[in-house]
Structure formats: structure tokens, C-alpha cells
Amino acid sequence: MTQLADITGDRMTTPEPSWFEIVRDNARQQHQKVGLPTGKEEQWRFTQIGPVLRTSFSLAGDSDPQELATQNTFGNQALVELVFVNGRFVPELSKTNHTIRGLTVGTLVEASANGHESLIRAHLGKYASIDRHPFACLNTAHLTDGAYVHIARSTTVSAPIHLLFVTVGEEQPVACHPRVLVVCEDQVQATLVESYVGAGSRYLTNTVTEMICGNDCTIDHCKLQQESEDGFHTAVMQVEIGQQTQFVSHAISIGAKISRNDLGVKLAGRGAYATLNGLVLIQGQQHCDNHTLLDHAAPDCPSHELYKHVLMDRASAVFKGQIHVHQVAQKTNAKQSSKSLLLSDQASMNSMPALEIYADDVKCTHGSTTGPIEEDLIFYLRSRGVGLEAARHLLTYAFAADITRRIRVEPVRRRVEDYMAAQHGLPQDLRINDLGAFDDDVIR
Amino acid sequence: MPVLEIKNLHAKVAGTDKLILKGVDLVMEKGQIHAIMGKNGSGKSTLCQVIAGRETYEVTEGDIIFNGQSILEMSPEERAREGVFLAFQYPVEIPGVSTSYFLKAAVNSIRKHRGEPELDAVQFIKLVKEKQKMLGIQESFMNRAVNEGFSGGEKKRNEVFQLAVINPLLGLLDETDSGLDIDALKVVAEGINKLHEQDAERSWLVVTHYQRLLNYIVPDVVHVMIDGRIVKTGDKALALELEEKGYDWVERESLAGV
Numbered sequence: 001m002t003q004l005a006d007i008t009g010d011r012m013t014t015p016e017p018s019w020f021e022i023v024r025d026n027a028r029q030q031h032q033k034v035g036l037p038t039g040k041e042e043q044w045r046f047t048q049i050g051p052v053l054r055t056s057f058s059l060a061g062d063s064d065p066q067e068l069a070t071q072n073t074f075g076n077q078a079l080v081e082l083v084f085v086n087g088r089f090v091p092e093l094s095k096t097n098h099t100i101r102g103l104t105v106g107t108l109v110e111a112s113a114n115g116h117e118s119l120i121r122a123h124l125g126k127y128a129s130i131d132r133h134p135f136a137c138l139n140t141a142h143l144t145d146g147a148y149v150h151i152a153r154s155t156t157v158s159a160p161i162h163l164l165f166v167t168v169g170e171e172q173p174v175a176c177h178p179r180v181l182v183v184c185e186d187q188v189q190a191t192l193v194e195s196y197v198g199a200g201s202r203y204l205t206n207t208v209t210e211m212i213c214g215n216d217c218t219i220d221h222c223k224l225q226q227e228s229e230d231g232f233h234t235a236v237m238q239v240e241i242g243q244q245t246q247f248v249s250h251a252i253s254i255g256a257k258i259s260r261n262d263l264g265v266k267l268a269g270r271g272a273y274a275t276l277n278g279l280v281l282i283q284g285q286q287h288c289d290n291h292t293l294l295d296h297a298a299p300d301c302p303s304h305e306l307y308k309h310v311l312m313d314r315a316s317a318v319f320k321g322q323i324h325v326h327q328v329a330q331k332t333n334a335k336q337s338s339k340s341l342l343l344s345d346q347a348s349m350n351s352m353p354a355l356e357i358y359a360d361d362v363k364c365t366h367g368s369t370t371g372p373i374e375e376d377l378i379f380y381l382r383s384r385g386v387g388l389e390a391a392r393h394l395l396t397y398a399f400a401a402d403i404t405r406r407i408r409v410e411p412v413r414r415r416v417e418d419y420m421a422a423q424h425g426l427p428q429d430l431r432i433n434d435l436g437a438f439d440d441d442v443i444r
Numbered sequence: 445m446p447v448l449e450i451k452n453l454h455a456k457v458a459g460t461d462k463l464i465l466k467g468v469d470l471v472m473e474k475g476q477i478h479a480i481m482g483k484n485g486s487g488k489s490t491l492c493q494v495i496a497g498r499e500t501y502e503v504t505e506g507d508i509i510f511n512g513q514s515i516l517e518m519s520p521e522e523r524a525r526e527g528v529f530l531a532f533q534y535p536v537e538i539p540g541v542s543t544s545y546f547l548k549a550a551v552n553s554i555r556k557h558r559g560e561p562e563l564d565a566v567q568f569i570k571l572v573k574e575k576q577k578m579l580g581i582q583e584s585f586m587n588r589a590v591n592e593g594f595s596g597g598e599k600k601r602n603e604v605f606q607l608a609v610i611n612p613l614l615g616l617l618d619e620t621d622s623g624l625d626i627d628a629l630k631v632v633a634e635g636i637n638k639l640h641e642q643d644a645e646r647s648w649l650v651v652t653h654y655q656r657l658l659n660y661i662v663p664d665v666v667h668v669m670i671d672g673r674i675v676k677t678g679d680k681a682l683a684l685e686l687e688e689k690g691y692d693w694v695e696r697e698s699l700a701g702v
Contacts (some may be wrong), residue, residue, distance in 0.1 A: 045532065380536045382520035383529075384550035384610065385557070391521075394541060394549070398589075401451050401540025 018113045020143055023125055026141035030130050037134055045316040046350045047260055047289040053230045056433040057204050059142070059176035063168040065199060069093045072164055072197050072226075078104045079159035079410045085166045087176035089145065093430040097242075102152035105161060108181060111148045120148065127210040127238035133262055136236040139177040139208040146179025149192065154212070159408050160191040160222075165207065167231065169200025178207040186214035186242070191409055192221050198228040198255070207235045215269055222412045225421075229257035229284070230354050236262045243298075245271030248409045249279045251415055253288045264293040267301040267329075278307035279403040281420065283314040289318040292322040294336075296329040296359075300343060303333070308403050311329040311347035318350045321366065336366040339400050341373060343392075386432050393424035401404035445512055447614055448472040448495075448646045454505035455494045464490045466672035467506070472614075472665075477640065477648040479658055483691055489533060491669070492618040495649075496530035497523045501629035511613060523698060524550075525557035527613030531603040531620055538590035543602070546590050547572070547609055554610060575608040578642070583693045596599045597628030604635040612644075617650045621657040633660030655687035668694050 032090040036053055037044040038163060062085075069083050069090075082105065083093035089107045098103065112120055130137035135249060147163045165178045182192060196205055213219050219241070227233045233256040241247045253259055265274045280288045294303045311318045319338045353366035373395045381391035399419050404420070407413040421427065455465040464487045472478050494501050495508060497512045497520035510516050515523050538546065551571070552562040569574065572586060581601065582658070591599050600620055607615055617636070621629055637660070640648065650661060658666075658680065666683045668676040669690070675698035676682065686694070 018515050270627065348651060374536075376537065377536050379498055379536075380532065381523055381546075381550075382531075384546070384606065385521050385524035385550055385554040386546075388551065390549065390553070394546075395538070397537050398540035405540060 004231065005052070006340060008062065008254065014109050014113050014145065016109050017117055017121070017151045019121060022145050024141055026139050027130050027143070031134070031137050031141050031320065032136060034137070040262050044380075045327065047257065047285055049260070052234070052258060054175045055202060055204070055232075057173045060167065060174035060176040060203065061157075061170070062086065062088070065166050068166050068168070068197055068199055069164065072166070072195055074160065074162045074193070074411045077194075079157060081162040081164060081220035082106075083164045083166065084147065084178055085362060086168060086174070087144075087165075087178050089147075090441070091315040100155065100157055102155035103157055104148070104150040104222040104278045105208045106148055108148045108179065110173065111150070116148065116150060118289075119150065120181065121184060123183055123210065123212055125143055125210075128208045128236045133236045135234040135260075136208050138206045139179060139236070142177040143179060146181065148163060149180075149182040151184045151188045151190055154187045155190075156188075157190040160193050160411070162193045164195045166207045166221075167196070167198040167203050167227070168224065169203035169228065169230065171201070173202040175204040175206060177310070178205065180207070180209040180210040182209070183215050184211075184213040184219060186216055188217045188219070190215065190219055192219070193281070193409055193412055194222070195224045195226070196255075197226050198231045198411060200228060200230075202230045202232070204232040204234070204343065207233075209235070209237040211237070211239040213239070213241045214249065215244060217245040218242070218248075219245065219247045220408055221248065222250045222407060222409050223252065224412055224415065225251075225253045225255055225259060227259070228396060229255065231256045233259040235260070238264045238266075240265050240266045240268050241272045241274065244271040245269065246273045246275075247287070248275040248408075249277065250403070250409075250412070251276070252289070252412070253278070253280045253282065253290070254416075254419060256286065256288070258287045260289040260291070262291045262293075264295060265303075266295040268297050268305065270298050271300045273301065274303045276303070276305040276307075277403050277406055278319075279400055279416070280307070280309040280311075280317050281400060282310075282317065284315065285313070286315045290319075291322070293322040293324065294334060296323070296325040296332045296334065297414060298330060299332070301329065301332055303335070305334075306403065307338045309338075309349060310343065310400055311349060312338065312343045314344070314346040314349075316348045320352045320354060322354040323356070323364055323366075324354075325357040325359050325362050325364065326404075327360050330361045332362040332364065334362070334364045338368045339399075340370040341396060342371060343373075343396065349374055393426055397421065397424055397426055399435045445455055446471045446509075447474045447511055448649070449509040450495075451505070451507035451509070453491075453494070453503065453508065455490065455503045458502040458651055463504070463671055464501070465494065465651070468672070469624045470667065470674060472588050472647050472649065475644045476664045477661060478665045478668050479650045479652060479663035480665065480674070481652060481683060481686055482668045484653065487672040488653060488669045489618050490652055492530055492616045492649070493698060495523075495616060496520055496528055497600075502690055510660055520532045522551070524612075525554045528616065529610055529612035529614065530616045531552040531600075533619040533622055535603055536596070537592045539592045540665060541590050542587055543590050544572070544586040547606060548690065549675060550606075550610060571609060578638060579605055579608060591668055596623040597631070599626070600628070600632050601625060603627050606636070606640070608639055615639075615646065615648045617648065619651055620654060621652055621654065629657065630660060631656060633657065636661055641657055655683045658683045670698060
């Protein structure tokens with residue numbers, strides 16, 4: 001794992017910007033110095049990263065997973081859809097034509113060649129720290145290309161921009177390192193979805209997303225992770241939002257044997273508002289670790305965070321929710337909640353809030369519940385004639401639906417709801433189409 | 445044949461020695477309304493839950509005969525399918541599941557049990573509309589998550605509405621009046637009265653702390669429960685007497701063995 005793959009760049013049709021080599025070199029040096037976590041570090045204490053470290057991966061080659069790509073496309077529900085297979089952009093499977101002025105969507109290399117080079121250079125690698133995140137460092141050491149989205153001032157993009165990453169395992173374990181850079185200027189409204197799917201034997205998808213939003217934006221981000229059951233998934237997403245910008249994230253983890261997400265949001269301007277919702281639905285021996293950081297660096301910022309976990313069989317999950325309130329960030333109002341449903345005695349959950357507060361006029365609350373389905377709820381359903389198993393399934397669905405119904409991106413919501421309905425043998429007419437009961441205040 | 449016959453029923457909190465019901469005897473004929481009154485902690489809510497089959501309680505002695513058969517060995521869902529309905533004192537909220545889906549699942553599991561064909565979406569909506577019209581309930585109810593964000597009054601009305609749709613033989617109303625203001629209480633009571641008028645076969649066991657509910661729902665029989673036993677039984681005049689004089693005199697009478 002610790003060996004770095006050679007980057008030859010010979011596949012490129014457009015030459016990469018010359019400074020990519022410098023970015024890679026920095027990361028290589030850092031990687032050689034620090035390596036990957038051993039699992040003993042505080043940040044990695046509860047994640048059994050061993051199987052990832054012990055696997056020797058080679059860089060993923062070409063593949064033709066047409067079927068996976070077609071199954072997971074948003075079709076007409078996406079404005080633009082970029083499909084990456086084993087880390088490489090596949091134009092034939094992608095939909096890039098659109099008529100929105102002010103929106104640029106493409107690859108880092110193409111966009112660099114078409115006038116965005118200085119912007120990309122100013123932002124790429126500036127948020128996902130290679131010092132803080134060893135996997136982001138590994139990703140950066142393999143930088144060749146990636147997805148690039150730029151949205152100019154006062155642009156409204158009404159339909160979702162979909163980035164679909166497909167990884168296909170080979171006989172020998174392979175690794176790929178997807179990269180995403182999103183730059184939104186002021187007063188932008190947009191929805192961005194990242195989907196990760198995979199097939200085949202053991203592989204690693206190690207992704208980095210950087211997103212920078214100016215002032216007065218409304219940004220909806222969804223990440224849907226449905227890697228194959230033998231896959232590993234590591235992800236660093238770092239977001240920075242400006243004054244009065246509203247950022248909503250829904251992170252859904254369903255697949256992968258081992259997955260780890262580091263999601264950091266810096267509230268950099270007064271009145272910025274971040275909502276981080278997460279849903280983990282895992283079974284068997286799957287493990288999922290979510291580390292989030294809400295970095296309150298400006299005054300008057302609210303943040304809401306709700307992560308829910310449904311753990312079956314011997315599945316285990318970690319939630320570490322860090323809230324850092326800087327001294328300038330007076331009137332911060334941060335609410336955090338982690339709720340976990342354990343559907344078997346062997347399932348386990350580690351939930352840890354971590355609040356660091358350096359301002360004196362703030363409101364920060366956190367709460368965590370872990371346990372089986374409440375007996376009161378089961379009895380209520382049974383007293384109406386619903387059988388015990390059906391009641392359990394229905395209540396598990398309901399527990400997760402508390403998150404899914406908040407997802408405003410219809411194709412994502414539908415996928416997760418359908419997945420849950422199928423998993424629990426429930427019909428699809430279960431879903432509540434009327435969002436009248438939608439409650440913006442995520443913490444009850 | 446009585447619809448419900450409770451014989452020397454003893455029940456404790458499962459896994460403990462805490463005995464709550466200490467020999468309850470009760471006979472209800474079809475179509476009757478019985479009220480059980482008693483102070484907090486007397487065991488009247490426990491009695492409702494035990495009849496409905498809650499597994500947090502364990503029956504240690506006695507029997508419950510419902511519609512001619514013992515239901516002690518039945519699961520809560522089997523009892524419901526046989527025709528027992530418990531309207532909860534504290535109905536739970538189920539975010540993410542619409543009332544419509546929930547009720548359809550309930551109705552169809554009961555119909556299946558009775559060997560009746562399941563209702564399809566159209567037939568179910570027809571049934572729902574009919575009951576809503578009868579009870580004067582807004583239709584938006586159905587598309588909302590079960591009880592989520594409902595006021596106390598709305599939750600209790602939803603219980604009565606569910607009862608109307610499920611159409612049981614026996615309605616157990618567990619402190620249906622608690623937490624309701626007088627207007628909400630009237631609405632809920634009117635609904636129950638309409639259901640009673642409409643189906644003379646159905647029986648009602650109304651558990652309440654206060655007499656005021658019985659101003660609107662007139663019982664045929666009133667029982668007083670003290671410390672896990674029914675110590676006095678009378679007609680509706682007993683409820684008024686309790687309202688006026690409190691429970692202490694019944695307690696003294698029962699201790700004196702009157």
C-alpha cells in the first residue's frame with residue numbers, strides 16, 4: 001500500500017498543467033515522511049484500517065463497466081453528468097452539454113487548457129490538507145486529473161450536477177484516487193451529487209473533494225456511497241463557505257467493507273449556515289467511520305448536524321463530530337446529534353462528540369443515542385395488527401427515513417428509499433411524497 | 445356470551461416481583477360501555493395493556509376470555525386481529541411512515557387473518573374517506589407521518605380514527621381524556637359516541653381518572669379500581685359520587701370489607 005504508483009501521464013490527450021508535477025511531488029514527499037495511519041492514532045483508533053494497509057494495491061487500469069454506469073445514471077434528472085471509471089473520465093458515458101451561462105463542468109486538465117488554469121491552481125489542494133489527512137496526501141500524490149465544476153456569480157443551476165465514480169476491481173487489488181474541485185462564486189444556487197459505485201473483488205477508492213463557496217450561496221451536496229461489498233472507500237471532503245451561504249450535506253454510506261469519511265466544513269463568513277446530515281446503513285461485517293468537523297471561524301453562524309446509523313449483524317460504525325468554535329465566532333449556534341439503531345447484539349457503535357470552544361457567547365449542544373428499536377414503538381404497531389417482523393422492518397425504515405426525507409435531490413432520495421424498502425421487504429408506496437412535515441430544525 | 449371476561453387476573457412487571465394486578469374480575473357484555481376509574485397507580489392502565497398483550501407485563505394467575513376464547517397465549521398482533529383495539533394514553537410518533545401506509549398495513553393484516561381479501565389502494569381510500577367524513581377529520585392527516593408533530597388532541601383523534609378504520613369488537617380507551625382541553629375532549633367523545641351508535645355490537649372499556657369524560661360518554665357500568673383490584677361496581681351514578689366525594693370512601697369501604 002505504501003508504495004506509490006508511477007504517474008506517466010501517457011494516456012492524456014490534453015497535456016496536464018506543468019505544476020501538477022509540483023503538487024504531486026509535495027504530496028509524495030509528505031507521504032514518504034508520514035505514510036498512512038497505523039490505526040493507533042487518535043483519529044483512527046476505532047477504525048480497523050488494517051485490511052486496507054495490508055493490501056498491496058496497484059493503480060487501476062481501464063475497464064468497461066457500462067452496466068454499472070447505466071444503472072446509476074440520473075438520466076434526465078441530472079443537468080450534467082460526468083462519469084469516471086477507475087478514476088478516469090469517460091466522455092462516452094457522460095452528459096456534458098448544457099445551456100447554463102456561468103457554469104463550467106469538465107475535467108481539471110481540460111478546464112486548465114480552457115482558461116481556468118489560474119483558478120484551479122489557486123484552489124486545488126488548498127483545502128484538503130495533505131498534512132492533516134494521510135489519505136488525501138496519497139490521493140494528491142496520484143493526481144492526474146479529476147472533476148472540475150465552476151459556477152460564476154449569480155448563477156442558478158436548477159437541476160443536479162452529478163459526478164458518478166465507478167471503480168471496478170481486478171484480479172489483483174487496485175486503487176483509484178478520484179479528485180473533485182468545485183468553485184462557486186457569490187450568489188450561486190446549485191446542487192451537486194457525488195455517487196460512488198463499484199464491482200469486483202478487493203479495491204480501494206480514495207477520493208478527495210474540495211469545495212469553495214462565496215457569499216450568499218445556496219448549495220446542496222449529496223454523497224451516495226454504494227461501493228461493492230469487498231471495496232474499501234476513503235474520502236476527504238473539505239468545504240469552505242462564505243457570508244450568509246447555506247450549505248446542506250447529505251452523506252449516505254451503504255456499501256464498502258471498510259469506509260471512512262472525513263468531512264470538514266469551514267464557516268468562514270458571518271451568518272454562514274451548514275447542515276450536515278448523514279445516514280449509515282450497513283450489515284454483515286461492514287465498518288463505516290464518519291469524522292466530521294464544523295469549523296466555526298466567523299460570528300453568527302448556525303450549524304446543524306444529524307447522523308443516523310442502522311447497524312445489522314456484526315456491522316460497526318464510528319461517528320466523531322468535532323465542533324471547533326474560534327474566538328471570533330460569537331453567537332455560534334451549533335447543534336449536533338448522533339442516533340444509532342443496533343439491530344443485533346453483535347453490532348457496535350462508537351459515537352464521540354468533540355467540542356472545542358474558544359468564544360464565550362455561543363450555544364453548542366450535542367446528544368447521542370444508541371440502542372435497539374424502542375419497545376413502545378413496536379408495541380404500538382403490533383397493537384394495530386402489524387406482525388412483529390413487519391413492525392421491526394417498518395420502524396427501521398422509519399428511523400432512516402428521518403434522514404432520507406430531508407434529501408431534496410429526488411433521484412438520491414428515491415435510490416436510498418428504494419434500497420431500504422427492498423432490504424426490508426417493504427413496498428415502495430411506503431414513501432411519504434408530501435413533505436409537509438419537513439422540519440428544518442433537524443434536532444428534535 | 446360476554447365479549448370480555450377477566451377472571452382473577454394477576455400480573456406483574458416482567459422480570460421483577462412487582463405485582464400490579466392482584467386479582468381483577470370483570471365481565472362485559474356485547475355492546476356495553478364500561479368505565480374503570482381509579483387513582484394514578486391503581487393498575488387501570490396496566491389492565492388495558494395486559495388485555496392488549498404488552499410483553500412488559502407477565503400474567504401470573506387468572507385468565508382473559510375474549511369473544512369466547514382465552515387470549516393469554518396470543519401475541520399483541522393476534523389479539524388485534526381477533527378484534528381488540530387499544531387507544532393509547534400516549535400515542536407514539538413514527539416519523540417517516542405515513543398514516544395512510546401504516547393503517548393500510550394494519551387493516552390488511554387483520555383482513556388476511558379473517559380470511560377476507562386485502563383492500564387495494566382504491567378500496568382503502570374509499571374506506572378512509574367514509575370514516576373521515578363520519579368523524580369530521582381533515583384528509584391531510586393521511587399523508588402525514590404517524591402522529592408526528594401532532595398536538596395532544598390530534599393524536600387522540602387519530603387514535604379514534606384508527607379505531608374507526610380498523611373496526612374492532614372491543615375498544616380499550618386508556619385515559620383518552622388525559623391532556624385534552626374541554627373542546628378537544630368533546631370532539632374525541634363525539635367521535636366515540638358516533639362509533640357507538642353506528643355499531644351496537646362493539647363494546648368499550650373506558651379507563652379514566654376523572655369523571656368529566658363520562659359526561660360525554662355515558663357508561664352502562666362503572667368500576668372502581670384500587671391497588672390492582674376492582675373493589676366496587678355500579679352504574680353511572682357511581683362516577684358522579686366519585687367526582688363529588690373522591691376515592692377515599694371507596695377505599696375505606698373496601699378495607700372494611702363492605
